[in-house]
Amino acid sequence: xxxxxxxxxxxxxxxxxxxxxxxxxxxxxxxxxxxxxxxxxxxxxxxxxxxxxxxxxxxxxxxxxxxxxxxxxxxxxxxxxxxxxxxxxxxxxxxxxxxxxxxxxxxxxxxxxxxxxxxxxxxxxxxxxxxxxxxxxxxxxxxxxxxxxxxxxxxxxxxxxxxxxxxxxxxxxxxxxxxxxxxxxxxxxxxxxxxxx
Amino acid sequence: xxxxxxxxxxxxxxxxxxxxxxxxxxxxxxxxxxxxxxxxxxxxxxxxxxxxxxxxxxxxxxxxxxxxxxxxxxxxxxxxxxxxxxxxxxxxxxxxxxxxxxxxxxxx
Numbered sequence: 001x002x003x004x005x006x007x008x009x010x011x012x013x014x015x016x017x018x019x020x021x022x023x024x025x026x027x028x029x030x031x032x033x034x035x036x037x038x039x040x041x042x043x044x045x046x047x048x049x050x051x052x053x054x055x056x057x058x059x060x061x062x063x064x065x066x067x068x069x070x071x072x073x074x075x076x077x078x079x080x081x082x083x084x085x086x087x088x089x090x091x092x093x094x095x096x097x098x099x100x101x102x103x104x105x106x107x108x109x110x111x112x113x114x115x116x117x118x119x120x121x122x123x124x125x126x127x128x129x130x131x132x133x134x135x136x137x138x139x140x141x142x143x144x145x146x147x148x149x150x151x152x153x154x155x156x157x158x159x160x161x162x163x164x165x166x167x168x169x170x171x172x173x174x175x176x177x178x179x180x181x182x183x184x185x186x187x188x189x190x191x192x193x194x195x196x197x
Numbered sequence: 198x199x200x201x202x203x204x205x206x207x208x209x210x211x212x213x214x215x216x217x218x219x220x221x222x223x224x225x226x227x228x229x230x231x232x233x234x235x236x237x238x239x240x241x242x243x244x245x246x247x248x249x250x251x252x253x254x255x256x257x258x259x260x261x262x263x264x265x266x267x268x269x270x271x272x273x274x275x276x277x278x279x280x281x282x283x284x285x286x287x288x289x290x291x292x293x294x295x296x297x298x299x300x301x302x303x304x305x
Contacts, residue, residue, distance in 0.1 A: 002232045017302070039266060040236060042252075042263070042266070043221065043236075043265070043266040044221075045263060046262070046263035046264060046265045046266065047220070047221050047222045047265060050222050050223070050262075050263040050265070051222055059232055060230045062231060062233040063217070063233070066232070066233050066236055066237060069237075070236075070237050070240070154302065167215065168243060179271075182255070
């Protein structure tokens with residue numbers, strides 16, 4: 001136990017020393033969290049020169065937080081879901097696994113884009129057990145406002161990520177449509193979930 | 198974008214001089230926003246089209262340090278941030294903030 005404490009104390013001391021005496025070196029390691037093409041790698045590295053020496057250790061420590069949350073975490077997610085970032089026109093922004101032409105879900109989306117929240121498309125998405133990111137920017141037949149609706153469906157677990165405006169739009173879509181009561185409940189549960197996040 | 202104290206502070210600094218070029222560290226220092234919050238916010242504002250970014254160019258004279266990335270407010274940014282500051286003035290959460298000298302409207 002004492003050895004463990006000694007190791008953790010020495011590693012802590014090492015970190016303090018590294019942050020204090022070699023912030024640039026630590027920053028270089030921290031920036032590896034961002035993708036190589038991310039401009040923040042270059043930006044943060046250049047910014048360090050402008051920061052007073054006494055503030056550098058704290059500033060570098062803060063970048064560790066940013067690199068973990070904004071850099072490393074999305075990269076890990078992308079690694080797990082490699083095709084998530086694929087871009088699709090006609091409504092579907094991204095999907096995993098990628099949607100092929102003639103896919104029943106895509107046809108449903110194309111055929112009735114204004115009925116995104118309707119049972120047909122929702123059922124197709126659920127049946128295909130896909131992660132789908134949908135982004136629509138159109139005016140529906142019932143004069144729904146122009147807005148993007150981003151819906152993320154993850155195998156078995158549904159999450160709707162929306163802004164407040166989008167939530168209003170979806171609520172309007174729900175009211176306008178003729179959906180099964182159960183499905184309405186599911187969507188409302190998702191909206192409540194997204195409100196809590 | 199969610200209205201937060203950090204966003205309001207950055208918007209205030211940006212609209213104080215909408216024509217100026219802002220560097221991340223300097224902007225954060227003037228707005229009193231820590232860098233862990235600042236850079237993600239700037240990235241979101243870029244994505245929204247409220248800001249545009251460019252890299253400092255050395256020109257004829259060497260800078261003696263790496264070229265820095267700077268941010269400029271776009272026309273859309275002036276509009277949106279101005280509207281945001283106007284909303285903040287009527288929002289109880291921001292009453293205590295030093296928003297008395299808000300550059301509302303974003304007039305150039």
